[in-house]
Amino acid sequence: MxxxxxxxxxxxxxxxxxxxxxxxxxxxxxxxxxxxxxxxxxxxxxxxxxxxxxxxxxxxxxxxxxxxxxxxxxxxxxxxxxxxxxxxxxxxxxxxxLHHPHYIGHQVPASIPLAGLFDAVASITNQVMAIYEMGPWATAVETALVQRLGMQVGLRAGEFAGHVTHGGSLANLTALLTARNVVLGDSWDAGVRREGPPPVLVVHAEAHYCLARSAGILGLGTRQVIKAELDDRRRIDPQRLDAMLSDLKHKGHPIVAVAACACATPIGAFDPLDDVADVCQRHGVWLHVDAAHGGAAAFSDTHRGLLAGLERADSFIIDAHKMMFVPALCAFVFYRNRAHRYEAFQQDAPYLFDPSTPDLADFDLGLRTVECTKRAAAYGLWGVWSIFGTQLFADLVDLTFGLGRRFHEMLVAAPDFEPLHEPQCNIVVFRHVPAGLREAPPEELGRFQLMLRRRLIESGRFYIVPTAKDGVAALRVTIINPLTTEADLAELLVAIREAGATELSNAR
Ligand SMILES: Cc1ncc(COP(=O)(O)O)c(C=O)c1O
Structure with a gap:
């Protein structure tokens, strides 16, 4: 022994x-x-x-x-x-x-390398949070970031609250759980089953799938997810939203929330948030905004206008591990009214929360999160912000959004490419249509795009992702790496053409 x-x-x-x-x-x-x-x-x-x-x-x-x-x-x-x-x-x-300039794929950034070192220091010493005393500095860092980021978006100091969580999906879930508990008073204890028409969640018709998942998880049921209609730029149409809310209320459905996007994943469409907020205010409906991708536009003098009205939302989220260039996962949940910060969860855990120090309870962030033990996820962002300042975030947004527009111009100028929308940010969707396929049926054209992408990514030359428009496959890029240049984007068109030519000659 x-x-x-x-x-x-x-x-x-x-x-x-x-x-x-x-x-x-x-x-x-x-x-x-x-x-x-x-x-x-x-x-x-x-x-x-x-x-x-x-x-x-x-x-x-x-x-x-x-x-x-x-x-x-x-x-x-x-x-x-x-x-x-x-x-x-x-x-x-x-x-x-992800740090290769030819990574132009999903919304995951080439993280600023130093951010990883801050995470490493915290990981090696296993800094965690739940209650203040388990992570006093991590909690202070997170709280300071919540304050600064909230104010950057236009929230008023002292009036709002927020916290960091493990990813945008969990952030959306937490905010919508809060909305559910506020709107359906006793649902935390009694559940959501009730007499009469079921409660509904109204979402941007192309919202990220995690919003429908939230409806499933929250017991609302995915059938109760109602898609808000979009305009020709695939943004929520406020007038039709107004009519939809009137109709739902008339039929007696409690409306848990309207979930808008800044921006929506497929083509990066930013909803007209001020108009949507007007509609929600008129109907007394909770407005949630998924600003996972676009929230960082708040740092840019050029692009901040895309978020006008975000500060009026009851809740919103921003993923720092998307357009704030820190390693996954670091997502922020915000409540405009700080009174809502404890509405998501109502648990009693006497072994964790010490009633003799009530003034510290506001810093026991575990009271507000799905997580009990939570990774100290904000050190990377705090470190980068403290070294480079907010200008760096503005530069990242300006560069990548600007390249989105430039790439669109290149597509417009190329006769064998078809841009499928005018980009509002750094997400661009398009198809390659070589002369030989101009008369091809849509399914064949769609199959061709998927084949091109496979060739491209398996060769290691570029990484781009698939999507669909009107049921037909298309190519999608997110120019999320600020090291990518116009020359890289020109090379992408060449690489797609070459892959297309090989594909067509093999098919003959
Ligand atoms: C708009 C939007 N919301 C939420 C998410 C989910 O975020 P996460 O991957 O951090 O869970 C994504 C992911 O791409 C997204 O694009």
Whole structure:
């Protein structure tokens, strides 16, 4: 017993040895700096494509290696460093390279590298939150960011509240849970079943799927999600929203919220928030805005107008891990009226919350979040903001939104490309229509776009994503990497043309 205890202690001590952190940390910096220098310059592949099966097998191989090595006792420092380097290299070599200027895909940014270092300090020392005393500095950092970001959007100091949560989906869910509890008074305790017409959630017709999921999770039911009609630029049409709310009220449906977008995922359409807020105010309906992607426009003098009216929403969310360029996940939930900050959850946890210090309770952020233990998710944003100031966020928005417009101009000028909308931000949707396919039926044209994309991403030359317009597949880019240039976008058109020509000649 004591022998095995001593051996276990020896292995544990080796795992915690700070010298191991020293050598592995130096190796990490060496590897990541080399990697980013290469990738940011556009060298190497964007996506390191491998089908799932060999990837899983390779990951398992590392685990087997660890089991075998572990059985023969703790590694010495040199061996541990070598193994660490092989593992860390596999992460860099087998992953998605968001920092490559040809990553123009999903709304996940080339995060500012220093942000990751702040996260690393917090992760290595396992900084967590729930109650103030478990994460006093993390809570202070989060609270300061909530104040500054809320005021940047136009909320009034002292009147609003907010917190950080693990992602935009959870942020939307939390805000809509609050709306449900406020609108359907006793639903937290009694549930949402009731006599009469069921409560409904009105959402932008192309809102992110997490809003419909929220309706399912909140017990409203996805059938009670009513799609607000859109105008020809795919933004909520305030007049038709007005008529819809009148009709729903006339039929006796409680309206949990109207969920608008700034912007909606498919083509980056920003709803006319001031007009939507007028309609909601007239009907006394809770307005929620999903500003996961577009909220950062508040930093830009050029693009702030897209958010006019956001400050009138009852609740809204902003993902810092989208257009504020920090690593996932760091999402903000805001309530215009701070009285709503405790409406989402009503739990009693005497082992956590100490009633003898009621003035500290406002900083026990776990009272407001789905999470109990919560990662200290805001250090990256706080660190970047504290070093570079808000100008950097303005620059990121200006550059990427500006490139969105420029790319649209390039598509308009190219006879073999069809832009499918005029972009309001950095999301652009289009199709490649070479001369040979101009008369092709829509399904064939759609299949062609999907094939092009596959070729492009598997080659590692560019990463872009698929979407659909009017039921026909199309190509979608989010120019979210500020290292991407106009020359890269011109090269994308060339790469698509080349992939298209190969595809067509293979089909002959
Ligand atoms: C508009 C919008 N809302 C919410 C989400 C979900 O955010 P997350 O991926 O952080 O859960 C996304 C994701 O792309 C989005 O585009």
């Amino acid at each position: 004591s022998d095995s205890f001593a051996t276990a202690r020896q292995r544990i001590t080796a795992a915690y040895d700070p010298r191991l952190l020293d050598v592995a940390g130096r190796k990490t910096i060496e590897l990541v700096v080399e990697h980013l220098t290469r990738i940011q310059a556009g060298n190497g592949k964007v996506l390191n494509w491998n089908p799932p099966a060999p990837n899983v097998a390779a990951a398992e191989e590392f685990l087997r290696g660890g089991d075998q090595a572990g059985a023969s006792g703790p590694p010495d420092l040199v061996t541990a460093q070598e193994r660490f380097a092989r593992l860390a290299s596999s992460i860099l070599e087998r992953g998605q390279n």
